[in-house]
Amino acid sequence: MRIDILTLFPQMFDGLLNCSIIGRARERGLVDIRLHDIRGYTHDKHHVVDDYPYGGGAGMVLKPEPIFEAVESIKSELGLSAVPIILLTPQGRLFTQGTARELAGYQHLILICGHYEGVDERVADHLVSDEISIGDYLLSGGEVAAMAVMDCVVRLLPGVLGSEVSLVEESHIGGLLEYPQYTRPPVYRGLAAPSVLLSGDHGEIARWRRKQSLLRTAKRRPDLIEKAVLAPEDKILLSEAFEIKS
């Protein structure tokens, strides 16, 4: 997959691109991530990218011209016309694991990071194919949102994660939160890891984990439990779990 990112602050991406899973995926050629400084697509001496909002009001608005030109230049370099062009904005549709799966199916993505008070609406109306928000809160720009989207998408690409099992069992993959994890030592400062996990009984361990996952999701994210497709055994586990806890 190739991901092109349009930003006013390319240096913000240094850490993410060079560490951990994304760093390794890039080294192994599984993803090609290119950063484009929006200022590089201006034509005036001072590389102005923003301007006062028409109609007045606080803050500045990102001008449309450098963003249109940057996207057109990337598209013509690749000779592609049908590529998802995504604007990161708090006005977008909410990003979920499902959105990540959908985006991971493309060969190429273009991500545009907004900044200041916003981006001239002609970009949303006539250039981009999608607008995405990573949550109902306001970041100072689209960069952190683009990093979150990219991180979720890249780890879903074939070959990126060592073990496919970790993908199957993680939070949100099956619509539930993940069960709690423990490692050595078995007792730390008097706090014991659940004995079932040390029992070697894989059937019991799987049952315990499923129950914890259901319980945790029901308590912390009732909205997810309502949407989850639960097997009859899950409903039994859930009622058992609630009896134990209360």
Ligand code: ADE
């Ligand atoms: N830019 C500012 N806040 C944002 C958010 N919550 N999601 C995506 N882009 C943003």
